[in-house]
Amino acid sequence: MSSALNILFGLLHGDPNLRTWRTAVLVASATMFIACLTQTAFVTECCYVVGERRSEPGLGLLLIGWGGVLGSWLHPPLFVLILAGWLCACARWYLAALICAFSSIAMVASFREEVLPNAGYAAWLANPIIVAAWFLYLADKRSAAWISAFLALGLTLTFLGVATVPLSDKFGELEIISYGSGYWLWIASAGILVAGVSVHNLPLRSSASDTR
Numbered sequence: 001m002s003s004a005l006n007i008l009f010g011l012l013h014g015d016p017n018l019r020t021w022r023t024a025v026l027v028a029s030a031t032m033f034i035a036c037l038t039q040t041a042f043v044t045e046c047c048y049v050v051g052e053r054r055s056e057p058g059l060g061l062l063l064i065g066w067g068g069v070l071g072s073w074l075h076p077p078l079f080v081l082i083l084a085g086w087l088c089a090c091a092r093w094y095l096a097a098l099i100c101a102f103s104s105i106a107m108v109a110s111f112r113e114e115v116l117p118n119a120g121y122a123a124w125l126a127n128p129i130i131v132a133a134w135f136l137y138l139a140d141k142r143s144a145a146w147i148s149a150f151l152a153l154g155l156t157l158t159f160l161g162v163a164t165v166p167l168s169d170k171f172g173e174l175e176i177i178s179y180g181s182g183y184w185l186w187i188a189s190a191g192i193l194v195a196g197v198s199v200h201n202l203p204l205r206s207s208a209s210d211t212r
Helices: 002-013 015-037 058-070 075-090 094-110 112-138 142-161 181-200
Strands: 040-045 053-057 164-168 172-179
Touching (some): 015 058, 015 112, 040 058, 040 181, 053 058, 075 094, 075 112, 075 142, 112 142, 142 181
Antiparallel strands (some): 164 172
């Protein structure tokens, strides 16, 4: 095990190898993300016919999922706090980031009956954040890329807390009964980036350490 780690550290020490590793991680993450858009994200019980089910494609949810911010008057400030905390963390304004994080938690705790049923709509924010993480990692901003990737992964997982979705104007909220391969590929896209940047940030790297 120790020798394997030493080999890995050695591979990551040379600049050409760093670029190769970064490219491989980005390609793998982007491939998973694109693939998730072509697959079923989740399945709901369709109300038009008893027992009929309806599949929701990933691409459609990417295009309309931002509408979840309009679902409650509490969603816009919650979304703003999440984004502000992310930007502050990337800028290394950690105190401000913590304030935003605790404010988000306080809002959810204070208005849990209004927020929690659909708090997972914040998961949509994982899309722009993971794209930003790609560019940050490509620019070798490892700290900001890791923070972005980790937050994106966490946001994708929050969708597990969504029980119903407003996909039918006629019948209102539809219950999610299962998750498709598109959802798991979405999680994998963020997970690969977290793992790749984490390995890149392991100790014992080159003397030209990342000061970003």
